Amino acid sequence: MIRRPYVHIEDIYTLCEYMQDLFVEILLPLAFGTKAAKMTVMLEIYGIKNCDTVKKALAWLDQHGVAYTFHDYKKEGADKGVIAAAIADLGWEAVINRKGTTWRALPETMRDKMSAKSALAAALDNPSLIKRPLIVAGKTIYVGFDVALYKKAFG
Numbered sequence: 001m002i003r004r005p006y007v008h009i010e011d012i013y014t015l016c017e018y019m020q021d022l023f024v025e026i027l028l029p030l031a032f033g034t035k036a037a038k039m040t041v042m043l044e045i046y047g048i049k050n051c052d053t054v055k056k057a058l059a060w061l062d063q064h065g066v067a068y069t070f071h072d073y074k075k076e077g078a079d080k081g082v083i084a085a086a087i088a089d090l091g092w093e094a095v096i097n098r099k100g101t102t103w104r105a106l107p108e109t110m111r112d113k114m115s116a117k118s119a120l121a122a123a124l125d126n127p128s129l130i131k132r133p134l135i136v137a138g139k140t141i142y143v144g145f146d147v148a149l150y151k152k153a154f155g
Contacts, residue, residue, distance in 0.1 A: 073127035
């Protein structure tokens, strides 16, 4: 009788992620150039559908044929893992909108003592604090709408 080794499902997921990265980052660019690789990554857009900046960003992506899925903070809430990753990658100062009314409504002591940990908690409690849109493109996170950046990253 042949005994088969036990495989953890987490190992299978890790292998699948590795194979996807290999395909997108190495094989596609070799076969078709870098633009083909950029276009295979499905963007995850986080924001508020009625936000003017989000509307501009979605319109730009639609006009340039960039595929994405949209997560509305008002309907689905903020994703803790995504916000934590954004704060870790970009810093809380880049992720939290300090120009809006939601920021100004926070107690002054909270604003003065803001840290990555407190920014995450505040953003989860009130997603309107998060700069919009927040875009996850594979392992890269972008915040806001900037035509030049979008052209370089997605177009």
